[in-house]
Amino acid sequence: MPKQNTVFKDAYNRCLRLLVVGESLPSEPELCTLLGVSRTTVRSILFQMVETGLIEWNKRSKAVQRPPTKADFFPEHETSSLSEVIERMFMQRILMGSAEPGMQINELELAREIGIGTTSVREFLIRFSRFGLIEKRPNSHWVLKGFTRQFAEELTDVREMFELKSAAAFVRLPADHPAWTELETLRRAHAEVFADIDSRYLEFSALDDRLHRLIQQASDNRFIIDFYDIIAIVFHYHYQWNKANARERNGKAILEHLDYIDALKTRRPEAVEAACRLHLSSARLSLMQSLSATSTATGVAQ
Amino acid sequence: MPKQNTVFKDAYNRCLRLLVVGESLPSEPELCTLLGVSRTTVRSILFQMVETGLIEWNKRSKAVQRPPTKADFFPEHETSSLSEVIERMFMQRILMGSAEPGMQINELELAREIGIGTTSVREFLIRFSRFGLIEKRPNSHWVLKGFTRQFAEELTDVREMFELKSAAAFVRLPADHPAWTELETLRRAHAEVFADIDSRYLEFSALDDRLHRLIQQASDNRFIIDFYDIIAIVFHYHYQWNKANARERNGKAILEHLDYIDALKTRRPEAVEAACRLHLSSARLSLMQSLSATSTATGVAQ
DNA sequence: TTTGTGTTCCTTGTCGATAAAGTGCAATAC
């Protein structure tokens, strides 16, 4: 079948949450911006909602008839796009499965395993190859380079170069730049999570991503900003499956972040560089430790 | 049609050059390594050569009957793989054609224009997107970000960071590392070309690529090494269509290279850094100048 | 016992087809 209608299903679910009995849904173009899809999809949603008696639709009036029930929602797993599914499956295989460096990756086999066509797998692998974990042999298979210590070192080396550059650029941002406001928002969010660290330590990942992206943004350099995607995906999957000492680790990291943020606020380059280096080397260390911890179990380190 | 047999045609052409009348071609596996293809392809070549009377083939003897003529060769343009064709066409469009930043790129239109299927175009665009010149809007078109001064600046900024790091690592290579031999070979090649600069200035591009790749290699970092692909493609196409002052520019660059090489040989980090900075800022300048020179004509600069 | 060949089978690169999703224009409602 060409295209699962995941865009529709996901938007439909999100649209269900906008329903307020008695009121009318906004106009089609407004729903488009609200849901981030095209009018065609919005109209499909509206038609479907008429079908299931959620709304009465007559020209410009889209009166909500009843609140949505659990049964109205599409199941979660039907709402994620194919590429997300492939990514999850693939990362699981290479980070958790017994994936040794040098292993061959077979498009057809992967496609069969996931139950999809080869085209999607190929496109995923091509996109994924920029992360430096796999390499193509033309007219032949892909080779897994492996999530090894070597990889982690190369990754963090570049990360440090880029982040130092970005942090230095951040300090030079004009005082009225929106990044400063966002930085203060982030600082508060950090403080809040830290105040309740025992139950909220898992929220650190999201904060980490937001803070570092904000800083990279200041570099105004697409290569630096894009590179953060690699960091993000590695940390995302790695920590997702590796929760040992997470609370302790995240608590420490939040404190480092707070120091880092404070240093940025002073706008003193030396203070920023010091805080940045401190945090990055600690992040590197924790990545390395979790790598060696799992190396024998999963066989992913070299 | 699925797959043009470009691998076969290209290998066939290269195999023709191995023919020596009276002698026998080597064994199949040997031909495989010589031509860099699989036995299946080698055997297709041999069958075809029997067909056209170039060889007599009986088990292990593959006696050459006659020298190949012009007519035996497949035309050059049939030997380049589809992705190479797309790359050329696409680069021509965005570097030479009237390609303004923000322009939409349409997979279907591009495919029709080149006369190929959409799959190949899609895959090319995905691969190409890592160069930061285009960006995908999911479920919709691609956006051309344009070969602008901004792009060139972001590119060269990262380039400088990486090359300084690599050059510093180069100095620390052990004395018996093969890179030192290769460096000396390259120095001689530079000197030779320079001695006859008026007629050989076009050979600079190849030398440039070899020298910089050799240096990046010393970083032992896949992200740094891979990044050079972006530099390479930009310089390749840009200079190919922009030959103003090429002789003068290349002559100057060769001298800078020679200084750079000499500095590396001294193994003194400060000398290396100085020579490296000098050359890179001169390369940046010349890229920028050629950009502004063509900006109005082709509308590619912002 | 190693190296080369014949043969079979599997995978990759490319195409065309099709449902899902996006885009543009003319008609309509306010």
Add this chain to the structure above:
DNA sequence: GTATTGCACTTTATCGACAAGGAACACAAA
């Protein structure tokens, strides 16, 4: 007159099909 809707049309995402090309293995030759 502007914003919204209805409708026709285009493009994208995905599949299955198939020739080109790679890989494995048993047999043959040296």
